[in-house]
Amino acid sequence: xxxxxxxxxxxxxxxxxxxxxxxxxxxxxxxxxxxxxxxxxxxxxxxxxxxxxxxxxxxxxxxxxxxxxxxxxxxxxxxxxxxxxxxxxxxxxxxxxxxxxxxxxxxxxxxxxxxxxxxxxxxxxxxxxxxxxxxxxxxxxxxxxxxxxxxxxxxxxxxxxxxxxxxxxxxxxxxxxxxxxxxxxxxxxxxxxxxxxxxxxxxxxxxxxxxxxxxxxxxxxxxxxxxxxxxxxxxxxxxxxxxxxxxxxxxxxxxxxxxxxxxxxxxxxxxxxxxxxxxxxxxxxxxxxxxxxxxxxxxxxxxxxxxxxxxxxxxxxxxxxxxxxxxxxxxxxxxxxxxxxxxxxxxxxxxxxxxxxxxxxxxxxxxxxxxxxxx
Amino acid sequence: xxxxxxxxxxxxxxxxxxxxxxxxxxxxxxxxxxxxxxxxxxxxxxxxxxxxxxxxxxxxxxxxxxxxxxxxxxxxxxxxxxxxxxxxxxxxxxxxxxxxxxxxxxxxxxxxxxxxxxxxxxxxxxxxxxxxxxxxxxxxxxxxxxxxxxxxxxxxxxxxxxxxxxxxxxxxxxxxxxxxxxxxxxxxxxxxxxxxxxxxxxxxxxxxxxxxxxxxxxxxxxxxxxxxxxxxxxxxxxxxxxxxxxxxxxxxxxxxxxxxxxxxxxxxxxxxxxxxxxxxxx
Numbered sequence: 292x293x294x295x296x297x298x299x300x301x302x303x304x305x306x307x308x309x310x311x312x313x314x315x316x317x318x319x320x321x322x323x324x325x326x327x328x329x330x331x332x333x334x335x336x337x338x339x340x341x342x343x344x345x346x347x348x349x350x351x352x353x354x355x356x357x358x359x360x361x362x363x364x365x366x367x368x369x370x371x372x373x374x375x376x377x378x379x380x381x382x383x384x385x386x387x388x389x390x391x392x393x394x395x396x397x398x399x400x401x402x403x404x405x406x407x408x409x410x411x412x413x414x415x416x417x418x419x420x421x422x423x424x425x426x427x428x429x430x431x432x433x434x435x436x437x438x439x440x441x442x443x444x445x446x447x448x449x450x451x452x453x454x455x456x457x458x459x460x461x462x463x464x465x466x467x468x469x470x471x472x473x474x475x476x477x478x479x480x481x482x483x484x485x486x487x488x489x490x491x492x493x494x495x496x497x498x499x500x501x502x503x504x505x506x507x508x509x510x511x512x513x514x515x516x517x518x519x520x521x522x523x524x525x526x527x528x529x530x531x532x533x534x535x536x537x538x539x540x541x542x543x544x545x546x547x548x549x550x551x552x553x554x555x556x557x558x559x560x561x562x563x564x565x566x567x568x569x570x571x572x573x574x575x576x577x578x579x580x581x582x583x584x585x586x587x588x589x590x591x592x593x594x595x596x597x598x599x600x601x602x603x604x605x606x607x608x609x610x611x612x613x614x615x616x617x618x619x620x621x622x623x624x625x626x627x628x629x630x631x632x633x634x635x636x637x638x639x640x641x642x643x644x645x646x647x648x649x650x651x652x653x654x655x656x657x658x659x660x661x662x663x664x665x666x
Numbered sequence: 667x668x669x670x671x672x673x674x675x676x677x678x679x680x681x682x683x684x685x686x687x688x689x690x691x692x693x694x695x696x697x698x699x700x701x702x703x704x705x706x707x708x709x710x711x712x713x714x715x716x717x718x719x720x721x722x723x724x725x726x727x728x729x730x731x732x733x734x735x736x737x738x739x740x741x742x743x744x745x746x747x748x749x750x751x752x753x754x755x756x757x758x759x760x761x762x763x764x765x766x767x768x769x770x771x772x773x774x775x776x777x778x779x780x781x782x783x784x785x786x787x788x789x790x791x792x793x794x795x796x797x798x799x800x801x802x803x804x805x806x807x808x809x810x811x812x813x814x815x816x817x818x819x820x821x822x823x824x825x826x827x828x829x830x831x832x833x834x835x836x837x838x839x840x841x842x843x844x845x846x847x848x849x850x851x852x853x854x855x856x857x858x859x860x861x862x863x864x865x866x867x868x869x870x871x872x873x874x875x876x877x878x879x880x881x882x883x884x885x886x887x888x889x890x891x892x893x894x895x896x897x898x899x900x901x902x903x904x905x906x907x908x909x910x911x912x913x914x915x916x917x918x919x920x921x922x923x924x925x926x927x928x929x930x931x932x933x934x935x936x937x938x939x940x941x942x943x944x945x946x947x948x
Contacts, residue, residue: 330796
């Protein structure tokens, strides 16, 4: 009110405000425009061109080739399509395993560290620590743990088992399991039907043993972050509800099922969405760990996009992969959104609640529940 | 008697909870302990006896190799230059923009904010090739500028700052305005000091993010003299295995590069835990 009066009396301030507003925003807008918006436009052009890395993609070296690059990836049999199909297969299994496991595991961690127990701060810290370390350092650590003569196989040998060679093992997990049941030859129809350059039999391979290491790595490094998200949601649940349920004789499981689970719906949505977005972008770990080997079974679209451009100088194809990957990520985000928007979904209520910025009393409640505050 | 059963049952449940917690904690901590132990081992010892937590013989050979045979100090220096520039400038620019979006009234503010949110949704990996193209086009490929400038702004940081500014009461600013302070003075002298918690949060997130960044440095520079820790150590990891597996060397490098973020983490752990939950809550 006061503000409005002041402005009416002195229009100059409003003029100042507009100028200052744009001035304050200018660096952000210039940098985002220069390194996000314009480059994307440039990359769209490259994905329709035959540019091979020489000179500028905007100069005489690049020629318009229409949808050729996309065709090479999606409809035209050949090496490009084969690699792309393989990378999709690998990444699909990675997503299918990592997202549910990390969501369930981080929720489990949050529930057990949400109790009033001793040393709870220590446990929260321990579970969160892998999330702050660099992907390079963690990947190297996992290369060592899972090396053929490494820690994991040593542990397995104490149990009398012989571990696989992990990152050198291209066998698909489902193929290995099928093999245990005597199915080690694909039927002719599985072998002859091909989608995106990959036979149905290979689509059904499951993640390779090598990819399983990256799946464990992802769960190890992301569970802590998501645990914190769940923890914040759990601490928003009023204790009196749980106490009332306990008085009514509800068991732990029933309390979780009928009170906790519905209340943390929006957080589950957030975690699944962030999980999907993250898992479709695996790059660092592959770059440091395997570069796609063995037999391309850890190749991911993100790494393939990079490799096609920077190493094979096939920039059009690399850019096209990036945009297809973008479409995939947008698709899954939208689908998750729609799937969780059913009318009887409790979470909606909280979605429309007031936002809770950092530093407000609510956020500091989360802070005081941090690891330092162990009783 | 009923009471005694209840107590015993509760004790049993606590015992089970603790066993589960301890078991998981061991799985989470053990790998890091192994990493530190292996960094002080000889290569044959690391290979033959990976589980042993006591190096025998104990050696700092891996660390001196990093110093002598690799450009480790150069990587540290590059990482420090890039991380510190990115962190300080990012905190400043994000808070400027956040303040404008939260407080200043002007036409186009809504559109600007919508654009920033839309940009936030573009996955980073998709941007690798586009960024490289632009950096080269601008002639800053293989320079610190190319490594630093594209990282200077992150939409999430603008978002965090905007939310924080909206949460503090506007009355202080109004009285300052009546006293004749101009907009930048209000921002710099009054609002920013009040925003310390959010600034610290953003500082930690930016530091951790740019210290651990790998992909952007791969596409923005080629010269080995511009290698950051992440890039140098990554090349060490995927280098030719001609002379054995060199795990003590690689793990020594990993341990060293983790120290700064680990220190920051233990120093500010409360705030970090707060930040990562607060940032996504909106």
